[in-house]
Each structure stands twice: as structure tokens, then as C-alpha cells.
Amino acid sequence: MHGAPYRPVACPTMSSAVVIPPLDIPPLDPDEVHVWTVSTEATAEETEALVASLSPHEQHRAARMRLPDVRRDFIVGRARVRHVLGRYVDQPAHELDVVTRVDDKPLLAGAPGWFDFSFTRCGGWHACAVGRDRRIGIDVECLTDAHDASAIAATYASPAESAWIRDLPPTRRRAAVADLWTKKEAFVKAVGTGLLAPLHAFSVPLEGDGFVDAPLAEARRRHQWMLRSFTPARGVTGAVAAEGAWRLTLLRYPA
């Protein structure tokens, strides 16, 4: 199904056909993780057409969103992520059945056994990560000056991470904590515990990419977890965690 020819999709709810932007999915190699960042820019007409790509539960969530920009970001971001995921598993976006495990990690019902994914959103930034035969977690954060980097570090950092942050020049501290936080969240999403995991009980690579140092139950089963950072835009921090060693391919939709 990779690289299958693109066919314009006419939305049945619109009087004029609304075309889903071209979506070219490159092959996903076994040692590769694809990260898609998704633009939520869309006209009002496109936004309403994309509602049909959401699940009934997501449509209900969108309907409860009062602020028009928040609603638009959710509808367009989630719908486009669904279009991306659907191409990997050869299913139309609106038919994807996202179910949650007991710990809330989402799974795609009926997807092939090799398929794992994770998604995240922050303001107008939506992203998903897809991999083969490895568990995956992704996080994107838009940390602003309003976030207290020292408080985040004091509450969630491991002793090694706290010491490293303390020694940083103040001008580097906020970006360092944003990177640390997204890496930690990506890891707990890959493992599936979410924020219920003791975040101070494991350490992520402090500068650049690398492996998690984690005494969590999952890590005790001798899995290695690699973390890589990416920057979707200025002021936005992203990180992906996945089992084993792998390389990251960044993709955008629409291109």
C-alpha cells in the first residue's frame, strides 16, 4: 500500500468537491520511524468537510470546543493525522478504529501486528509517529515563558537531570527543560504508562539523542529505548521515543 496512487477524495457532505491534499507515504524501513507534523491551516469549508474523517467520539469532542480556533485545530489536525495513519494500514480515515488499552495507550483495531503509532498535539501543532515492530511515543510541547522551568525540573527530573539543569546558564535553562520534558513524556507514552509513571525515576539523554536510563518495569525487561528530538517550529519542541535503535524521518502533511 505504500506509495499507492493518490486519488482525490470528494467529501459527500459538501456541495462542491473538497480535495484532500496529496499524501505521498514513503516506504517505512524496519530501522526507521516516520514522524509527521500536520498543518492545521484550512479554510472553513475544508474544516467542515474534514469533520467526516473523525470518529463519532472525536466529532463529539470537537462539538464541545467553544473557541473556533481550538475547534478548527482539533478537527483539521486529528483528521489529517487520520488520513496519514490510514494510508499505512490501508483504511479510509473515517473508518480507523482507535481503541485504548487499559493504560490509555491508543491502538488501531485491525492494524497489522507490525504497526505502532502515537499522536500528540499542542496548540496548532499536531504530530504522529509511526514505526515497524517497535513501541512508539511522541510528544510536542509549546513551552512559553509562563511555564516555570525550575518548578518542572524540581518536580519531574531525576537527580542526574536536576544537577545538569542546575549547572546550566539561565539563558539555556528553559529550552533544556522543554527538551527534557518532551523526551520524558514521549518515553512514558511509548511505554504506555503516561504521566502515572514516576518521572523522576528515569533519566533521558540530556544533550542530543540517545538511550533512556530507566529502571521502569518495561526497561527491566531489557528493552532499550532511544529518544530523538525534533523542532517542528521556533518555540515548539518535539521528541520521539521508540524501542531499539532507529533513524528518524521527518515528514509534513500537507507537504
Ligand SMILES: CC(C)(COP(=O)(O)OP(=O)(O)OC[C@H]1O[C@@H](n2cnc3c(N)ncnc32)[C@H](O)[C@@H]1OP(=O)(O)O)[C@@H](O)C(=O)NCCC(=O)NCCS
Ligand atoms: C498521555 C499523556 C502523557 C498525554 O499528555 P498531553 O501532553 O496532555 O497530550 P498529548 O497531546 O501529548 O497526547 C495526547 C494523546 O496521548 C495518547 N495517550 C493517552 N494516554 C496514553 C498512554 N497511557 N500511553 C500512550 N499514549 C497515550 C492519546 O492518543 C492522546 O490523544 P487524545 O486524548 O487527544 O485522543 C497524559 O495525558 C497522561 O499521562 N494521561 C494519563 C494519566 C493521567 O491522566 N494523569 C493525570 C495527570 S498527571
